Amino acid sequence: MSVILTYFNGTLIMPKLGIWNTEPAKHSLFEDAQGLFTGTVLASLGVMLLTKAGLLTGGVAGMAFLLHYAFGISFGLGFFLINLPFYWLAYRRLGIAFTIKTFSAIALLSVLSEYQPKLLEIGYVHPIWAGILGGLLIGMGMLALFRHRASLGGVGILALYLQERFKWRAGLVQMAIDLVILALAFWVTTPYIIFCSVIGAIALNFFIAVNHRTDRYIAM
Structure with missing residues (x-):
C-alpha cells in the first residue's frame, strides 16, 4: 500500500506533498494548508471553551473578549477588526507570504468562533479546567501556525518579530x-474569573x- 501511495507512473507522490520527507526543506503548499486549518481549528476550540466559562485570554483575543463582555460585540468581529493594524507590521517585517497566511488564519478563526457553537455544544466546564484546556488548545494551534510561518495576528506577530x-x-x-491585558479585565469580570x-x-x-524553538524545528 505504501508503494502505491508513494509512486504513480514512476513519480514520487508523497514527497511532492511534503509527506515523509526526511530532508530539511520548505513546507509544501499542501503542508501549509493543512497546518493552517488544523492550527486554527484547535485554537477555535480553545476559544470556545474560554467563552463557555466566561474567561478571557491575552493578546488580541483578550482585547476581543473584553469588547465582547463589556459591550456585547461578537468575539469574531472584534478579533478580526483589532487585527487589521498589525498586518502592516507583518508585511514590512515578516513578508507577504506570512501576512497572507496570517490573514487567512484570522479570518477562519473569526468565522469558526461565530458558527462553531452551532456545530458543537458544551454543557458545562469548570472555569479552571476551561482555562487550562483552552489555553493548551490555543497554544497548540498557535504552535502549528508558527511552524508554518503564520500566526493569529496582533501580539503573535509582534512576538515572532521580536x-x-x-x-x-x-x-x-x-x-x-x-x-x-488580563489586568484590564478587572473592569468587566470577577477576580475568580480573572x-x-x-x-x-x-x-x-x-x-x-x-x-x-527555532533551533529544533528547521522546516520553513
Missing part, C-alpha cells in the same frame, strides 16, 4: 503582554515557550 530580531522567546514576550483566565494564559504561553 524573537527573530532580538532572539527573545516568543512565548515569554507574549506572556508579559498578556498579563497586562484568576482562572491567568491560569489559562500561563498554560498557553508556557506551552509555546517550551515548544517553539
Whole structure:
C-alpha cells in the first residue's frame, strides 16, 4: 500500500506533498494548508471553551473578549477588526507570504468562533479546567501556525518579530503582554474569573515557550 501511495507512473507522490520527507526543506503548499486549518481549528476550540466559562485570554483575543463582555460585540468581529493594524507590521517585517497566511488564519478563526457553537455544544466546564484546556488548545494551534510561518495576528506577530530580531522567546514576550491585558479585565469580570483566565494564559504561553524553538524545528 505504501508503494502505491508513494509512486504513480514512476513519480514520487508523497514527497511532492511534503509527506515523509526526511530532508530539511520548505513546507509544501499542501503542508501549509493543512497546518493552517488544523492550527486554527484547535485554537477555535480553545476559544470556545474560554467563552463557555466566561474567561478571557491575552493578546488580541483578550482585547476581543473584553469588547465582547463589556459591550456585547461578537468575539469574531472584534478579533478580526483589532487585527487589521498589525498586518502592516507583518508585511514590512515578516513578508507577504506570512501576512497572507496570517490573514487567512484570522479570518477562519473569526468565522469558526461565530458558527462553531452551532456545530458543537458544551454543557458545562469548570472555569479552571476551561482555562487550562483552552489555553493548551490555543497554544497548540498557535504552535502549528508558527511552524508554518503564520500566526493569529496582533501580539503573535509582534512576538515572532521580536524573537527573530532580538532572539527573545516568543512565548515569554507574549506572556508579559498578556498579563497586562488580563489586568484590564478587572473592569468587566470577577477576580475568580480573572484568576482562572491567568491560569489559562500561563498554560498557553508556557506551552509555546517550551515548544517553539527555532533551533529544533528547521522546516520553513
